[in-house]
Every structure is written in C-alpha cells, then in structure tokens.
Amino acid sequence: MPNTSQTETAIESKLGSLRSRGQGALIAFLTGGDPDGKSFLDNATALVDGGADILEVGIPFSDPIADGPVIQGSSQRALLSGATPRGVLGLIKEISLARSVPIVVLTYYNLVLATGLERFLKTAQRSGVEGLVIPDLPVEESDSFRKTSSKHHIDTIFLAGPNTSPTRMRQIIEKSHGFVYMVSLFGVTGPRRELDPVALHSVKRVKALAKGRIPIAAGFGISRPEHVAEIIAAGADGAIVGSALVEIVAHNLEDRERTRVKLKDAVSDLKKATNPSLV
Amino acid sequence: MEPLIQLELSYRKLSKESSFRKELKGLLANYAGRPTPLYLARNLTQRSGGAKIYLKREDLLHGGAHKINNTLGQALLAKRMGKTRIIAETGAGQHGVATAMACATLGLRAEVYMGEEDMERQRLNVYRMKMLGARVHPVGSGSRTLKDAINEALRDWVTNVEDTYYLIGSVVGPHPYPTMVRDFQSIIGIEARRQILQSEGHLPRAAVACVGGGSNSMGLFHPFLHDLEVDLYGVEAGGEGLDRGRHAAPLCAGREGVFHGMLTYILQDANGQIQSTHSISAGLDYPGVGPEHAFLMDTRRAKYAVATDNEALEAFQVLSETEGIMPALEPAHALSYATKLAGNYRKNDAIIVNLSGRGDKDVETVAKHIPN
Numbered sequence: 001m002p003n004t005s006q007t008e009t010a011i012e013s014k015l016g017s018l019r020s021r022g023q024g025a026l027i028a029f030l031t032g033g034d035p036d037g038k039s040f041l042d043n044a045t046a047l048v049d050g051g052a053d054i055l056e057v058g059i060p061f062s063d064p065i066a067d068g069p070v071i072q073g074s075s076q077r078a079l080l081s082g083a084t085p086r087g088v089l090g091l092i093k094e095i096s097l098a099r100s101v102p103i104v105v106l107t108y109y110n111l112v113l114a115t116g117l118e119r120f121l122k123t124a125q126r127s128g129v130e131g132l133v134i135p136d137l138p139v140e141e142s143d144s145f146r147k148t149s150s151k152h153h154i155d156t157i158f159l160a161g162p163n164t165s166p167t168r169m170r171q172i173i174e175k176s177h178g179f180v181y182m183v184s185l186f187g188v189t190g191p192r193r194e195l196d197p198v199a200l201h202s203v204k205r206v207k208a209l210a211k212g213r214i215p216i217a218a219g220f221g222i223s224r225p226e227h228v229a230e231i232i233a234a235g236a237d238g239a240i241v242g243s244a245l246v247e248i249v250a251h252n253l254e255d256r257e258r259t260r261v262k263l264k265d266a267v268s269d270l271k272k273a274t275n276p277s278l279v
Numbered sequence: 280m281e282p283l284i285q286l287e288l289s290y291r292k293l294s295k296e297s298s299f300r301k302e303l304k305g306l307l308a309n310y311a312g313r314p315t316p317l318y319l320a321r322n323l324t325q326r327s328g329g330a331k332i333y334l335k336r337e338d339l340l341h342g343g344a345h346k347i348n349n350t351l352g353q354a355l356l357a358k359r360m361g362k363t364r365i366i367a368e369t370g371a372g373q374h375g376v377a378t379a380m381a382c383a384t385l386g387l388r389a390e391v392y393m394g395e396e397d398m399e400r401q402r403l404n405v406y407r408m409k410m411l412g413a414r415v416h417p418v419g420s421g422s423r424t425l426k427d428a429i430n431e432a433l434r435d436w437v438t439n440v441e442d443t444y445y446l447i448g449s450v451v452g453p454h455p456y457p458t459m460v461r462d463f464q465s466i467i468g469i470e471a472r473r474q475i476l477q478s479e480g481h482l483p484r485a486a487v488a489c490v491g492g493g494s495n496s497m498g499l500f501h502p503f504l505h506d507l508e509v510d511l512y513g514v515e516a517g518g519e520g521l522d523r524g525r526h527a528a529p530l531c532a533g534r535e536g537v538f539h540g541m542l543t544y545i546l547q548d549a550n551g552q553i554q555s556t557h558s559i560s561a562g563l564d565y566p567g568v569g570p571e572h573a574f575l576m577d578t579r580r581a582k583y584a585v586a587t588d589n590e591a592l593e594a595f596q597v598l599s600e601t602e603g604i605m606p607a608l609e610p611a612h613a614l615s616y617a618t619k620l621a622g623n624y625r626k627n628d629a630i631i632v633n634l635s636g637r638g639d640k641d642v643e644t645v646a647k648h649i650p651n
Contacts, residue, residue, distance in 0.1 A: 061551075061552065062553045063421065063426065063427075063538070063553050064419070065430050065433045065539075066435060066437075068434070069420075072420060078492040079552065084550050085550055085551070086550075109537045110536045110537045110538055110545070110547065110553070111550060111551040111552075112550040113535075113536055113537055113551060114534075114536060114547060114549070114550055114551025115396070115550070115551065136537065138280050140280070160435075161280075161281065163280055163281045163282070163440065164280070165281060165284075166281065168281070169283075186437060186438055186440060186441070187434075187437055187438035188434045188437060188438065232383055245389065276555075
C-alpha cells in the first residue's frame, strides 16, 4: 500500500503507469502569473501540449529562500503583475478544465497560513490541485497541515536533501503522498550545465529506502534532456524541470508566441529523454 | 533541517563543556571588554524627571555594540564543530563587524551578506568589515535590506553546508538560533541584575531595550523574566509612525506568520507576502521579530511600544548633550521611550536601558536629518 488512504492518489497512479511502460515522468514547472495571468495560461498549456506528465505551478512568494535568481525573478514579475494565491489558483482551475494533467503547487508556508489552512486547501482542491510542495514546511512541523490536506485529497510532497539522514528520510517517505521530492544538489533552484554528481547517488539512496512505497522525483539543477535521461536511468520516477523553462519565459518577454513555441519544443525534448527506449 | 539538527546537538554538548565556557569567558573579558559598566545617567534622569535611569553600556564593547557577545560564542562553536568558513547577514553592519572580528581572532574565514541600501547608509561599517578581512557580498534582491541579506545567507548555507557555519546575528531564524543567541546575549542581563543590586540594593522597576530582531532586548530581559516586579519594555521602530504604514514594528502592528523558519509576528499583506519595512536605523529594519518576544508579548510578561524616527533622532541628541554619550540610533529608540517611562515611577526607583551600541556609525545619518 503506497500510503494510508485506500487507493493510490492520482499523482501516484500517473507515475506508476508511466513506470509500468518503462518511462519516467516529466514534471514541468512555471511560476503562476508570470509574466501575467493570460501569458501564464498559454505557457502552461504549451507545457502540457509539449508532453509534460505533471504540471508544477509556483504560487509566487516575496521571499523565496529555496530559489535561485531565475525563479526569484519570475516571482517578482508575477507579483508585480498582481498575482495572488487566490488568483493563481483560479488560473490553475482554468488549466485543469482545459487539459487532463495532474497539477502540483509549490509555494511557501506563510501564504498558506495567511489564507488559512482549511480555506487554502479547500480552494486548491476545487481548483484541481492534486499535490502541494512547501519547501519551508519541515515534516516535523507538518501534522496539522497533513491532516487538512488529506481531508481535501491533496498530496503533501516533502523535500529530501542529499544530506538528509536515513531516519529523517524514512519519516519523509512515510509521510509524503504523491512522490518524494529529491533535491538533487546542495543549493537552491537554478539551471546548471552539468548534472550534480550528488544527484544520481541521492536518487539511488532514497529509492533504496523507499522500497517502492512511494515514487521519487528529482529536481533542482535538472535543466537538459541528458540530465533527465541520467536521473531516470538512476531510478527516479520523475524529473522536475523548472528554472530552465522559466528562463525561456524570462528571455522572450517581448514575444509571447515565440515563448509558447520554445516552451513546447523544450518540453517535448525533455519528455523524450524520460523514455530510455527513445534515448 | 539536517544542519540545524547537527547544530543543536553540537550546541547542547559544547555549551556544557567547561573548556568551551572557560574559553568564551576569557574572550568576553579580555577581547570584548566585559563586564560593561552600568552607568547612572544623572543628567538624563534629572531632565526626564522620575526614576533613576541606568544605562547598560554595551556601546563600550569592542566593535561598539552588543553583537560581539554572540559572535564570539557562535564562532567558537563553529570552530569546535570543525567549520572553516563563516557566513553572516548584517543590517546596520554591527553584526557584520562583530563577526569579522570574532573570525579574525579565531582564525576563521568570514563572508558577510548586506543589503545594498544598508551598504549605502552604513558605509563606515562596510569599510570596517573589509579592513577586518571579511568579504562583503552586496545583496540587490527584494528590499535590499536585512531580510534579503538573510535570504541570501540561507541560500549560501544550503549550497555550502559542508564547510560553512551560518552565524545569525539575532534571536531570529529557525531553532536553535533564537535560543542560542539569547543564551549568548543573556550575559547583558546577568551583569545588569548583579550591578543594580550592588548599586541600588534592589531590583529595577523596569528594563527597556530596542527590538529589531530582538537580541539585545532578549539578552537584557531573560535574566529578569522570573523577577515579576520588573516591568519589561521592548521598543520597536515606529519609523514615520504606525498610522502612515512606514515602520518596522511587527509586534505592535504585524500578524502571526511563518518566515525565516520561525512562527512569530510578521509585517505582511493580506495574502501573506512579506512587506518592506522602514526605519531610520538599519539595525531595526526587519519585518519579523524573535519568536520568544512574540511569546513574551502574548503572555503579557513584556510590553512592546514604538518610538518613531524623529523620537530616536531627538534621543540621540539629548543623550549626546546631557551625558556626552552618542548612542546608536537603535538604542536611541529605547532611550526615547525610557525618558517618557521614567515619569511613571518614583524618584527612588531605577530603570535600566540597554545602550546596545554606540552612535559613530550613525553620525552621517543624524547629520543629514539635523542640520548643525
């Protein structure tokens, strides 16, 4: 049994069915409302049409401490154009109505707290959110959050780091639903030229501890198709690509059509890399 | 989380070891200049009318502020943990200077994150840090002040956690920092309590200190927590006034939230976005506050008030002229409030104000605001 509920969650079954076909999942990230609501909707749709298996949407926070300059910049752009937690959840609802894709939200705890746990999670559920990643919510402090999120059938996805001890890792595996988010380097989000050597080792370590009870997806510094291929080959069930896509948005602010085409192409290349038989 | 767990274990173990305590005690005495005097400010007392105002002279410490109490403690801890590189954030620059000093004397490498706006208004401290051998990293993100410097230091720490120790300068951040910094700063209150009993024969009626992150106030308050007859007053930066919205007073005007790894009062908008703050003193310019202050306020053990930019500037001048002591603009907030408070007590009562730093760093700022 992958978790305490009777059935697999939507995210788990998505990852499971890809795995049974010998594929990893491509989890594609954009910051909600970047650079504005309408463009974001088009861009997110392009990611799905390009082949993203799961969409991860950031609700922008003023002080994103887990993020490098690229996602900091996107958060600032989104906030300047008026993005709010409620507004981004509204955009997510539009995507979930238009496309059949599991959607995961990444945000920081204060935004959830300011809205109120119950209200935030209820709205998220109604918007079609299937999972939540909160980098500044440690598993040790998460009891009331998890209680409320499971009530609303939203997976709580915890982050594990390369230096997370086996004891804590077991706790994270036990208390995560959907997948465990393996941070594949020491540091913050951002595109890197090479895959950090620590990444493959980390994935193997967490896979061994998880014993198949929950899927593992790796993120941070995974930006190119060859990184995706390597991380999937190492045993990850999914690869999360964020900053490399956000950078496409940032570099093409003057040409919205070009942004969409480039995003779709990038995702399509990244997706191909999740299928070892095609690589 | 893992580095925080390691830090807590190391701190618990080392802080009990007699060799650690002995070395720290020696450094505080012979390097930093402890104990600091508790000075009866007769002229200020006369001018204020009311209780005797005593000043705890943390401004006389090496480096010019209370910050060295904490940096020596943590740098020593870092060294014993085998770390070689120390990172720190700084607002007014006093913590950066104190970090640079502690690292120099203990043979550690120091790198300090500082908001670009703060680098501008506290230029003197930027020079000092560099001369003391520290590298200063300008932070251009967000509001370019203390909170952004903390963000960058945290990002550095998760990247270089193997050899790097993050030396936080106030009672803020994730556990165990608020506890640890409080412990290192409690020497202020321990000395002050002993000194006032010696000079007055009884406890003071009140202890007053400014609150940014809240380390100098927590250091003064903590040893008096169980002396219920001693009123504790924390003074936040009222900036241009609470009604105008440009201030740095999370306890007086903020809401509960989670930021920088702590649950506390925070200045935030309705959605939970952290708001930018304003204070004439860079050291108080922070949208959060140590969680133990939030607890002391909620349990009503301590009271919190504000002093505005103008009130702090006035207190700066008053203390300079009446006592020949130039306070930093941070404790000038506490002084301003204390001079009003003194009138509520009798002439035989005593109140202690923590004079947490000296004003040399603020001379330019003051000169700009007060012509001649």
